[in-house]
Amino acid sequence: MCPDTLADPSALDGERPEPLKPTREQAVDAVRLLLQWAGDDPGREGLLGTPERVVRAFEEHFAGYHVDPVALLQRTFEETDGYDEMVMLKDIRFESHCEHHMEPIIGRVHIAYLPCNRVIGISKLARLVDVFAKRLTIQEKMTAQIANTLDEVLQPKGVAVVIDAAHQCMTTRGVHKPGVSMQTSRMLGVFRTDPTTRREFLAMLNLPGLGVPGNV
Numbered sequence: 185m186c187p188d189t190l191a192d193p194s195a196l197d198g199e200r201p202e203p204l205k206p207t208r209e210q211a212v213d214a215v216r217l218l219l220q221w222a223g224d225d226p227g228r229e230g231l232l233g234t235p236e237r238v239v240r241a242f243e244e245h246f247a248g249y250h251v252d253p254v255a256l257l258q259r260t261f262e263e264t265d266g267y268d269e270m271v272m273l274k275d276i277r278f279e280s281h282c283e284h285h286m287e288p289i290i291g292r293v294h295i296a297y298l299p300c301n302r303v304i305g306i307s308k309l310a311r312l313v314d315v316f317a318k319r320l321t322i323q324e325k326m327t328a329q330i331a332n333t334l335d336e337v338l339q340p341k342g343v344a345v346v347i348d349a350a351h352q353c354m355t356t357r358g359v360h361k362p363g364v365s366m367q368t369s370r371m372l373g374v375f376r377t378d379p380t381t382r383r384e385f386l387a388m389l390n391l392p393g394l395g396v397p398g399n400v
């Protein structure tokens with residue numbers, strides 16, 4: 185078991201108390217306070233509806249907290265007529281928010297797996313990306329979560345996930361470096377142990393840089 189799992193108290197006793205959820209009204213008030221803190225007047229006409237709109241946007245941006253990723257993938261198909269080649273979904277666009285600055289992370293996810301009797305509907309792969317993207321996260325964690333969930337539910341011969349994304353916390357603030365993108369990958373099973381399978385996947389993605397030993 186990895187140290188992260190052990191460090192999570194809920195993994196040991198399942199009794200971590202639910203954090204108190206503020207009311208919607210309190211959330212609207214909090215946004216109003218931030219507007220005031222930024223130096224504006226939340227009472228002026230243009231800003232009157234803004235706190236309510238921001239709270240609605242939060243509901244959309246962070247809808248992933250209310251979806252169980254494992255339950256989402258529950259329906260798998262076993263009538264594959266022995267299909268045992270790679271299944272790949274490329275260029276799944278996502279929008280997320282970094283947990284350090286709450287700034288947008290915008291990019292693409294590429295997912296592949298080598299099935300072992302079981303496959304999943306491709307729209308489910310796209311929805312799985314959204315479950316983890318619509319939370320506060322970091323790209324590394326999101327990459328691992330997508331790969332680990334697929335591995336757990338499908339129990340395939342291998343899973344590969346690559347994410348390529350731009351982080352607005354570094355393009356529009358902080359170091360201000362536009363045009364920079366970050367690449368992360370997680371390879372499980374044969375994608376990790378078999379260089380030929382990994383190469384085949386990376387060739388399909390056209391990202392040969394990730395094939396360099398030690399870079400995966």
Ligand SMILES: [Zn+2]
Pocket residue numbers: 282283284285286287351353354
């Ligand atoms: Zn950030």
